[in-house]
Amino acid sequence: MARQRGLRAQVGGVAVSLRRHLARATAWWAFRSPRAASAHLLAFAAAERNSELELLAAARLTPSDDRRASYVRHALDEGRHANAFFKRAHPDGNALFPDVDVDDLYQRLGERDFLALVFVGEARGAAQFRGYIDALGAAEPGRLFSGIIVDEDRHERDTWHHLVQVCHGDEARARQRVRTMILWMAWRRWHRAGRTMSSMLYAACMTLLFVACAPLAWWMKRTRPEPRGWAQP
Amino acid sequence: MSVVLGVSALYHDAAVALVIDGELRGALQQERVSRLKGDPRLPIAAAHAVLAAAHMTAADLDAVVFYENPFARLEHVLVSTLRGFPQTLRQFPRAMAAQLSQKLWVKDELAAGLGIDRTRIHHDEHHRSHAASAYFASGAQTAAVLCVDGVGEDTCTSVWRGDGTSLRLLSRQLFPHSVGLFYAAITAWLGFRVLEGEQQVMGLAALGSPTKLAAMERLARINVDGSIELDLSCFAHHYDHTLGFSAGFVKVFGPPRRPGKAWVLDDQGVPVDAADRHYADVAASAQHHTEAMLLALAQHARSLCPDVDTLCLAGGVALNACANGILSQRSGFARVFVQPAAGDAGGALGAAWNFGRSRGDVPRPLAHAAWGPALTAAMMVPLATACGLVSQPVVPAEVVARLWRGQVLALVDGRSEFGPRALGHRSLLAAPGPRRVQDHINTAIKRREPFRPFAPAVLRDDAAAYFDHVTDDLGRFMTGVSTTKTAWRETLGAVTHHDGTARVQCVDEHAPHLHALLQAAQAAGHPPVLLNTSLNGRREPICQGAVDVVRFLLAHPDVNGVVVDDVLLTRPS
Numbered sequence: 001m002a003r004q005r006g007l008r009a010q011v012g013g014v015a016v017s018l019r020r021h022l023a024r025a026t027a028w029w030a031f032r033s034p035r036a037a038s039a040h041l042l043a044f045a046a047a048e049r050n051s052e053l054e055l056l057a058a059a060r061l062t063p064s065d066d067r068r069a070s071y072v073r074h075a076l077d078e079g080r081h082a083n084a085f086f087k088r089a090h091p092d093g094n095a096l097f098p099d100v101d102v103d104d105l106y107q108r109l110g111e112r113d114f115l116a117l118v119f120v121g122e123a124r125g126a127a128q129f130r131g132y133i134d135a136l137g138a139a140e141p142g143r144l145f146s147g148i149i150v151d152e153d154r155h156e157r158d159t160w161h162h163l164v165q166v167c168h169g170d171e172a173r174a175r176q177r178v179r180t181m182i183l184w185m186a187w188r189r190w191h192r193a194g195r196t197m198s199s200m201l202y203a204a205c206m207t208l209l210f211v212a213c214a215p216l217a218w219w220m221k222r223t224r225p226e227p228r229g230w231a232q233p
Numbered sequence: 234m235s236v237v238l239g240v241s242a243l244y245h246d247a248a249v250a251l252v253i254d255g256e257l258r259g260a261l262q263q264e265r266v267s268r269l270k271g272d273p274r275l276p277i278a279a280a281h282a283v284l285a286a287a288h289m290t291a292a293d294l295d296a297v298v299f300y301e302n303p304f305a306r307l308e309h310v311l312v313s314t315l316r317g318f319p320q321t322l323r324q325f326p327r328a329m330a331a332q333l334s335q336k337l338w339v340k341d342e343l344a345a346g347l348g349i350d351r352t353r354i355h356h357d358e359h360h361r362s363h364a365a366s367a368y369f370a371s372g373a374q375t376a377a378v379l380c381v382d383g384v385g386e387d388t389c390t391s392v393w394r395g396d397g398t399s400l401r402l403l404s405r406q407l408f409p410h411s412v413g414l415f416y417a418a419i420t421a422w423l424g425f426r427v428l429e430g431e432q433q434v435m436g437l438a439a440l441g442s443p444t445k446l447a448a449m450e451r452l453a454r455i456n457v458d459g460s461i462e463l464d465l466s467c468f469a470h471h472y473d474h475t476l477g478f479s480a481g482f483v484k485v486f487g488p489p490r491r492p493g494k495a496w497v498l499d500d501q502g503v504p505v506d507a508a509d510r511h512y513a514d515v516a517a518s519a520q521h522h523t524e525a526m527l528l529a530l531a532q533h534a535r536s537l538c539p540d541v542d543t544l545c546l547a548g549g550v551a552l553n554a555c556a557n558g559i560l561s562q563r564s565g566f567a568r569v570f571v572q573p574a575a576g577d578a579g580g581a582l583g584a585a586w587n588f589g590r591s592r593g594d595v596p597r598p599l600a601h602a603a604w605g606p607a608l609t610a611a612m613m614v615p616l617a618t619a620c621g622l623v624s625q626p627v628v629p630a631e632v633v634a635r636l637w638r639g640q641v642l643a644l645v646d647g648r649s650e651f652g653p654r655a656l657g658h659r660s661l662l663a664a665p666g667p668r669r670v671q672d673h674i675n676t677a678i679k680r681r682e683p684f685r686p687f688a689p690a691v692l693r694d695d696a697a698a699y700f701d702h703v704t705d706d707l708g709r710f711m712t713g714v715s716t717t718k719t720a721w722r723e724t725l726g727a728v729t730h731h732d733g734t735a736r737v738q739c740v741d742e743h744a745p746h747l748h749a750l751l752q753a754a755q756a757a758g759h760p761p762v763l764l765n766t767s768l769n770g771r772r773e774p775i776c777q778g779a780v781d782v783v784r785f786l787l788a789h790p791d792v793n794g795v796v797v798d799d800v801l802l803t804r805p806s
């Protein structure tokens with residue numbers, strides 16, 4: 001455990017501890033009402049499921065039998081976490097699991113950077129959960145986070161072990177990849193924000209364009225009305 | 234002579250099909266590799282998997298054929314949104330973004346993704362791809378072909394005539410009067426996911442009575458010529474496809490059901506909640522009316538091809554096994570055939586066959602559905618052992634004994650199935666009765682609605698002893714519904730739906746392990762029938778490779794083991 005903390009301090013330690021403070025400070029807002037808590041937990045459920053799918057892809061693609069088995073076990077944990085968050089978000093079971101996407105991270109980054117990214121994700125996730133436990137105490141959903149954090153710490157250790165393994169035992173190289181992936185994640189966040197902004201701008205422009213098409217629409221309705229019945233070729 | 238890769242993608246259930254000299258060599262849905270249910274993304278990973286299984290690379294392909302015309306689709310989107318002005322205001326930016334950012338450039342993306350020259354990428358037409366996938370798979374010399382889906386380019390329904398290797402369009406019905414989108418609206422209103430929940434609607438329908446038939450007939454009128462006309466005031470697909478149904482629909486049938494709300498049934502399978510009984514009645518009415526619409530469409534096809542005795546069906550609506558069963562009995566055609574991947578995934582196969590025909594290839598009929606990459610015990614055991622599972626040799630008699638002791642076992646046999654049905658290659662098996670087996674698998678393993686039925690797999694030669702109205706054309710790929718004989722309904726309680734129907738699979742040597750298990754069941758004095766459902770958990774695609782199967786077993790403690798070749802994998806006791 002001491003080694004674990006030492007590792008975190010070396011590798012993106014500031015970002016990780018900042019995240020814990022941030023989670024502690026914002027917990028009241030994230031869990032201000034049952035509805036808000038449910039939305040927040042659903043987002044966690046989706047993130048866990050996404051991570052499960054990325055790990056299963058890694059399990060299929062890795063050349064190492066040892067890591068394949070490890071990825072499968074890790075994916076099973078993430079799947080369990082996803083279900084636990086979902087159940088806590090909707091204890092009555094009256095909801096659909098949110099839609100989940102995959103980013104094909106293993107295919108895009110290769111195994112070494114994939115592992116570095118997973119390592120950062122695990123450390124950040126655990127820090128965020130710790131922040132919530134600090135704020136929420138033993139009451140639910142604090143207890144749920146406490147249960148999950150045990151797994152996340154193990155994932156962090158295992159992932160570091162595999163990362164060093166694919167860096168041929170070179171810990172300095174592994175740390176360097178982790179730092180690069182922290183930058184990559186920041187870049188990705190920036191890129192996504194930019195995409196959201198541009199898609200809003202695009203939607204506004206297209207809506208204006210469509211309004212300007214009113215005469216064309218009128219002409220279309222007259223010349224190509226809605227077809228009925230059988231059309232012969 | 235050509236090596237062609239057919240591709241369907243970007244709407245729902247992307248897939249590839251590799252056809253060499255008219256013969257299907259491999260086919261796979263993208264969801265099986267990406268693990269995202271119904272994954273519509275360009276199936277590059279699936280393409281590489283299929284090519285690798287055939288010991289080929291993309292460089293060996295003469296052509297890659299996309300299953301629809303991207304330019305015709307763009308025209309349809311433009312025309313329909315302008316026609317719907319100003320109601321389509323919200324839809325227009327979204328629809329144009331989808332078209333302009335990816336769909337229009339699909340051929341370039343395929344070339345880049347597969348790393349081959351753009352000149353080798355071609356496109357077909359959506360319904361022509363569907364029609365080919367149905368007709369050439371059937372092996373019929375002449376047939377009427379009916380394609381019914383949501384919409385492909387601008388077509389919702391089309392009728393074709395197949396003669397030898399030619400396929401001719403006879404008539405079609407255009408957007409927005411679509412049987413598929415009618416059913417999608419019902420699906421959305423019942424709180425199920427569109428393109429996934431249609432099977433749930435069909436299962437629910439058996440619990441209700443068709444008391445709302447008159448309203449359904451007003452909603453989707455059947456004209457004397459067999460064409461369909463929707464009352465568009467009740468639908469929303471013509472101005473916003475994300476809505477599914479309109480306020481007009483709610484005025485007729487009441488508020489929609491809350492998505493995900495649990496279903497509670499009594500011992501007789503009747504919903505406990507009065508509101509749920511209403512939803513079941515609407516589902517029954519919609520299913521009943523869909524069958525009536527399909528009968529009318531089949532009659533229209535018959536009037537255009539009076540000399541033909543075979544009807545082939547494709548399109549998403551052809552996955553409606555209950556309707557297929559009705560068509561088989563009442564459409565007047567001697568043969569009704571539905572191939573296993575009747576939905577958009579099958580379009581990949583049709584597109585590849587169509588291109589091959591243009592080069593003089595003769596498409597060969599489908600004898601079975603196992604076209605995915607193979608999985609063997611040798612590929613599975615190392616991972617299973619590393620994950621703490623125990624492997625031991627097993628013989629069919631032992632598997633049968635375990636099943637009749639109440640165990641639920643997964644069966645993995647070689648190449649995976651193409652299409653949504655597990656036919657003994659990636660299956661989950663149990664004894665066919667009593668009914669509580671069904672409840673156990675639905676709630677503990679599949680975690681789905683308690684009314685979802687399970688299908689029986691039966692030895693082909695013995696099917697008629699246990700089920701009525703079984704035909705080889707629908708039984709081979711489990712694409713139609715039959716009726717369990719009254720005397721067997723108790724014994725086969727877990728595979729007989731509440732209304733006495735059963736979606737039978739007739740098993741022959743093409744699924745060798747399942748066939749051997751059924752023979753072993755018979756030898757042990759049981760009926761040669763097993764409960765057979767797909768090897769997947771809730772909202773997951775069917776398992777494909779070793780990782781998927783091992784994960785499935787570890788994630789589902791109510792599944793007792795996996796049988797692969799002559800090996801049984803179990804959790805340590």
Ligand SMILES: [Fe+2]
Binds near residue numbers: 078148152
């Ligand atoms: Fe997790």
Ligand SMILES: [Fe+2]
Binds near residue numbers: 151
């Ligand atoms: Fe984790």
Ligand SMILES: [Fe+2]
Binds near residue numbers: 383548577
């Ligand atoms: Fe289609």
